Amino acid sequence: MVEPGLIKAAQAGDGDALISLLREIENHVYRTAYYILNNEQDAMDAAQEALIRIFTKIGSYEEKAQFKTWVQRIVTNICIDKFRRNKPTVSIEEHEMVFRDTHSVEEEVLSSYAVQDIRKAIDRLPEHHRAVVVLRYLQDFSYNEIADSLDLPLNTVKSYLFRARQQLQTYLHDYQKGGVRG
Secondary structure, eight states: OOOHHHHHHHHTTOHHHHHHHHHHHHHHHHHHHHHHHOOHHHHHHHHHHHHHHHHHHGGGOOTTSOHHHHHHHHHHHHHHHHHHHHOOOOOOOOOOOOOOTTSOHHHHHHHHHHHHHHHHHHHHSOHHHHHHHIIIIISOOOHHHHHHHHTOOHHHHHHHHHHHHHHHHHHTHHHHTTOOOO
16 A cells, blocks of 8 residues: 555654645555545545544554555544444435446446445444445455454454345345336
8 A cells, every 4th residue: 555665664754755645545545535525525524534634643554454554543533433423314416327338328327326326225224334345345354354454353344244245135125026116
């Protein structure tokens, strides 16, 4: 994710290195916040708060954990705190659909519905299940990285993922039968 020399320079007080480090991770931080909170404004707020916390706490980072898991723990904890404070709200954002020549309009519309339904299903998960799903399937973290990021035992991570997959299967039952919402 980030060059170790850049992290060490930032920890040593090099302001330019710290700014470069923050710029290098800002998209990753925002993307994680957005996946967890599913609201652009909340995600921007959480990402900003996380970057500020990383800025102020970079000196406390120890190489016991990977840098990306340290960052992920900060972002995830901020998102969970924000989620608890705000309780989930429905986002009424309009997403622009881009039609490609290689797909029919019908395929694009059905695909868009499927993505929306999967997003809604993930949003229905309890926050601890949602966090592990986001980290595993959207951020491509290993089980160990998730455990480190969320400060959970490895078996708890596996259990949460198992239960989350079961819940998602239930929520998305129509797609498994080849049905389409409508």
